[in-house]
Amino acid sequence: MSSGPEPAVTTETHLDVAGESRLHQHLRHFWHPVAFSADITDDQPVQGELMGERLAIWRHDGSIRVFRDLCRHRGASLALGRIDQGCLRCAYHGWAYDESGTVVDIPARPDLSGSLNVGVESFPAAESAGLVWACLDPEPKFPVPELPVLEDRDYTHLFYEPYDWRCSMARRLENYFDFSHFAHVHHGVLGDRNDAAIADYSVRRDGGEIRIDAGPFLEFTDNPKNKGVATSGETYEAWKRYRIFMPNTMLLHSSAGSEGQDYTLFVAVAPVEPRRSRCFTIQSRNYALDQDQEFRDLQALILEQDKPVVESQRPEELPDDLAAEMHVKGADAGTLEYRRWLIEISNGTYQLAPAS
């Protein structure tokens, strides 16, 4: 039987209701962002959330710890406690937990202190890319994402206030490299709905990442990202390079016009619940260094445009037989590759790709 030409539209790659649920379970094996590093000081613990767990995040002598946020005595939040001589001390009756999570002091029964084999779960924790990362499994599978530009003194960095959206982690992240929405949702800013065709682009796996090089994209010059752009027109052609650190983080490099101008956007998304995601965003640039407010305004505008659409996405709540989505060959190549890898994760068959 002849296979014939490949169809231009396919339904082959989708995450149905059961697939999304399996994926969420498997996310336990990966690093997720839980706080900005700068927000975790030696002064007091901070509460985080990840996959339905409350976390107590704290620091002592520079080292970071992430505990289940549940005192073993009467279940109070340890994030309400205080850091006391290298221990996390519960606010309610003062039980103290050492850095491994073991109870080392019970003020009401000093005679028991040190003799009880009781502790709170301590999760793997790491600091990278300006963030605290945690994994709910003792052996995280893929590397923690890195962001070397944070060390570059020629750049300025904006750490945007974290925010939650009512959507899955995968929906939130995919939105950043779902190119064909730019011209429609961000008409007049990141694209033109009257010129919305997407040129073929390259997609490949490399280690724990998907690399995408795409362009040209028509962008408008009157937004701050494109200040100094070397064109006299209203629009110019931007190129975008993505590193997608599986499964929840992306780094975008976008040419900002004039030679040497570099704009990067780093977005790490935590699945705090199956349908609620927390986004941590760091924007770096080596130009327009004194225009933070303009860049904040641009970020606010883009989010305001994206949020209702992303939160509205729904095959996952339709019956299984309607759950398949239509994918456009070429234009959706990046998001298709992302979904293929997510499906491998949901099936437990994930692995690092050979580094190229």
Ligand code: FES
């Ligand atoms: S609930 Fe924490 S010490 Fe009692």
Ligand SMILES: [Fe+2]
């Ligand atoms: Fe968008």
